[in-house]
Amino acid sequence: MAKVDWPTLGSFTLRGSFPNDADRLVTESLPSMFRRMPALEHLDITAALFHYTTTRCCVLSSNLALLNVGLNSLQSLTIAYPDPNDNIFSIPLPRLTRLELRDWPRHYDIVAHEYYSRAWRSPILSATEALSVLRRQVQAPQLTVLELVYFADEADDDLIAFIAHALSKLQHLQLHRYRRSSEEAVDH
Template sequence: MANTIQKLTLPMETSPILAMAHLSWPALQELSIHGRYFSEKQKEALPLFLSSVPQLRKLSITISRLGPTTRPYILGPSTASHTTISGLRSLTVAYPKPDDNIFSIDATHLSHLSLRDHPRYYHDCAHKPVVTTSFARPILRSAECLSILRRMDMPELSSLELVYLADTAGCDDELLSYVTQAFPHLSHLELHRYRANREEVVDYAHIAELLTAARGLRSVRLNLDFHNDHGPYRHRGFDYSIWQSTFREQCGPEIVEILEACPWLEYVELLYHAYNGSRWTKFRTSRYPEPRIVDPDDGSTV
């Protein structure tokens, strides 16, 4: 069966990763591994397994960690032998280790890259956390994101998601400037920017101005951890109206007005924490008909 499988989704908890590493997977093109690590042996087995699937086109690794804040290797350290994976079109990694060998692969045909969180980091920003604190969330610093991007040669990149912690206001300017200049085909950008300093007042206009240098953008998603955001998981009787008014009448319209400098931009989506979940609210540019603000009506959450 391993000789013919083209697409595979695995739960890390129950998959015999080490045994699978001893098989040949010549046809496997899409691989998704989710769940959580239960043992050190699983962490050691994953690089071995990935070395046995050289024809991958799409790879997603979203594995949760329990206990201490750790970033297990996916493909071993950058000092390890050269990776056999080449030809990837899409790579998604949750809480990656910056010196992981996965970022030394041949990425010349990569069109989508996601350096994300799992579970979502905003759970830690809640006033009443509903996700157990036993999950580690070793979020990347902005400088670590930048170091990863600089290691990778991605001339065809069109979609990028970054999740990072900004230590101080403006410390991620270099990262954002690099993103807008290094990837000429970038059409979709998703940023989750969190404040290390909870007193920082987010200069969202400055961030939007930096992003206007990416002239090919068609869609933008921003989770900017606004300083006056009420955050997720408030109780049912909480007054959402104050932040909702600022969010819909000030922040969203101002950001999309600035980003309209990108001639192909269709919309900007901002993350809004509602009572029943966190969702993307869409702010359309003036080039598109009313309504300019669109709330998701399908119950989808992020």
């Protein structure tokens, strides 16, 4: 796929699972694929992570990937278990209206069901990591839809305040906020 031009492809979805940390073929191929997809408007990478993996989903892993990556038309970005250091959050996405930083399978399913917890892990973002990503993604001034899955930490209030003040065009906000422990009181 990375060696073929896709001049009119508007939507690209990768679903399933990343088999292991050593299998970087997919993420290493993505930057060259994006350059061949100039009309790409919707990117969805919703892949589960096996319990024995240690990495998160990283779409643009190197600084070299930032050079002419070809995502200028991107309007919608969905990533399950995003790496907060992913360079995709450092490039301007001026047409981005929808951002989903989520989990798949859902974190609550992995926690609640032994079948899921034996097979999958759910390294969701912390509030600190989510805030870092969103601060870098302010380069998406048209954002109207945000889905965010995260663990509360000391940056929880700052994250909510940032969303309220910096993302003024939001029309739809979906938060999945998890406590650090089941004993923790919820004040939101």
